[in-house]
Amino acid sequence: xxxxxxxxxxxxxxxxxxxxxxxxxxxxxxAVFFGFAYYFVHKTGMGAAHGLLIxxxxxxxxxxxxxxxxxxxxxxxxxxxxxVGVMQRPERLVLLSLGAYINDTWLVVxxxxxxxxxxxxxxxxxxxxxxxxxxxxxxxxxxxxxxx
Numbered sequence: 270x271x272x273x274x275x276x277x278x279x280x281x282x283x284x285x286x287x288x289x290x291x292x293x294x295x296x297x298x299x300a301v302f303f304g305f306a307y308y309f310v311h312k313t314g315m316g317a318a319h320g321l322l323i324x325x326x327x328x329x330x331x332x333x334x335x336x337x338x339x340x341x342x343x344x345x346x347x348x349x350x351x352x353v354g355v356m357q358r359p360e361r362l363v364l365l366s367l368g369a370y371i372n373d374t375w376l377v378v379x380x381x382x383x384x385x386x387x388x389x390x391x392x393x394x395x396x397x398x399x400x401x402x403x404x405x406x407x408x409x410x411x412x413x414x415x416x417x
Contacts, residue, residue, distance in 0.1 A: 294358070295338060301365065302331035305380065312373070326380050333387025334361055340394040353397045354390030361387060
């Protein structure tokens with residue numbers, strides 16, 4: 270979360286650096302969720318319903334987390350400002366870290382919270398952009414959604 274600020278402070282900002290940073294952030298997030306899923310599947314035993322259910326929650330949380338980032342990136346690519354929502358990356362990181370630190374039960378609770386609120390945040394961002402567009406129409410249609 271600090272690498273962009275460090276790059277700006279040291280005057281080492283490039284467009285590739287921004288892309289590279291975002292890409293590594295997504296891979297790091299995927300690795301964290303994969304680690305949680307792996308941990309719970311192996312802790313509860315292969316094929317155990319409990320482990321499978323928790324892994325599904327992990328998958329939904331990961332999907333929501335990635336969609337929060339995707340909707341923002343896509344919106345910004347279409348020249349919208351899109352930093353709205355209740356479960357942005359710092360909030361997800363803090364909740365998952367707290368849950369992992371306390372115990373397995375709290376980690377599962379935090380995963381459920383992230384799963385719900387990350388997906389809600391992605392929807393909030395979509396609604397925000399939809400409302401922004403309906404209140405002030407674009408002057409030019411972006412080429413990637415132009416009529417064929």
